[in-house]
Amino acid sequence: MSAGRIKGIFRWVFFLWLLIHLAKASECFCSLGDSSTPAQSRPNAASEIVGFMKSKTCFNGISQPGMEWIKVDKTEIFIRKHSLTACPDGLAQITSGIHHTRNGFETLKTQKTTNSRLRREERRFLLDSVNHAQCDFEVQSFCSWRNIQGGQDDFDWVLYQSSTPTDDTGPKFDHTLNNATGSYIFIESSAPRNTLDTAWIQSPEINATVEPVHCFRFWYHMFGSSIGSLNIYQVTHGILPGNLVWSLTGAQGSTWMEGQVPLSSNHSYSMLISGIVGDGYQGDIAIDDVSVSPGYCDVKPSIASRTNVTNTAIQCTLCKVNPQLCFVLTKVEMCPDSYCINEVTNKEDGSKWVDRRCGTYDECENDWWHSTSDDPDCQDYKPDQNTMKDIHCTYCCTTDNCNRDIKPAQDTLYTHPKK
Known part of the structure; x- marks a missing residue:
């Protein structure tokens, strides 16, 4: 093969490599x-x-x-x-x-x-969201949660793996990975602890959002003959321990249980988890996989409720059958997350249909970012007239039965708070 041809092949290989490299830069x-x-x-x-x-x-x-x-x-x-x-x-x-x-x-x-454990740490800026207090306590990290110092409580929560040091209390493994390498936090109830000694751990500040209600979720483990109490507080204005929203006392079984509680999010706040020692050494209480997300949730378990935050459900018009018949065949039902959606499709041949459904915060926020209902075609769309044009519009609205009209009233449409 001639030197000129070899150079030509090399140039093509280099050009392809450069294209691939630039595409993935x-x-x-x-x-x-x-x-x-x-x-x-x-x-x-x-x-x-x-x-x-x-x-x-x-x-x-x-x-x-x-x-x-x-x-x-x-x-x-x-x-x-x-x-x-x-x-x-x-x-x-x-x-x-x-x-x-x-x-x-x-x-x-x-x-x-x-190293897979280091790869988890590289993702910590996502998994440890300062705005959403999310933490799975892996890679030996409290994330942005912190034990309260300064003498306001009696001792600290401990980051741990596998079973706790005392027999017949505490979990065998964490909740996230369910093996000996996974981490969780717990309170050690053995000496030198005394009955009613308390440990507080606090989340970072969680920003107020357009969503009026948040949900705090976590997994708890309360197994042992002398379990004390686990309390969850919502802290506003920095005053500790805050407002009690969730509380359980006594043994709850030998497995991890899911806990959740709705929170008012009109103001920035933080969460505080309080573990209280019972009347003996078999009282280890553990926590894992904590997070805050937009939207209402029912209290789990219901007996733990200490909150006055109620469901923000609203009425929405929904399809009785399929979207092709949903212009006329509708029903009214309660939707749990305060959002109604009409997704309208209009084709060049004049055919059209609408999907009426309950919405979520994420859907409405995404559609707002895409300016779906702000598109000029969506603004000018008249459902009662024949339109010979391909149009796709998603209208998300936030008041009772706001999507009864195909194009909801402008003042009912979801709007990002900064808009």
């Missing part, structure tokens, strides 16, 4: 400054939300032409492009960790590793 992105940003397990809006990125946080991500999702560098986590912005000019870049820069942003640059 890592860029700097930042989340917007007014709310936390959901991160998902796949580039699909219906996929699992694995955590939230704090507002005004920057990271390295991979953007491919035509794709609406950004892949966080060195992870299998995806964030929608419309939730991000380009890094501001002059943003300081670093080699690892999260640090504040002079313009008020935070940066995170992940590093490649073959």
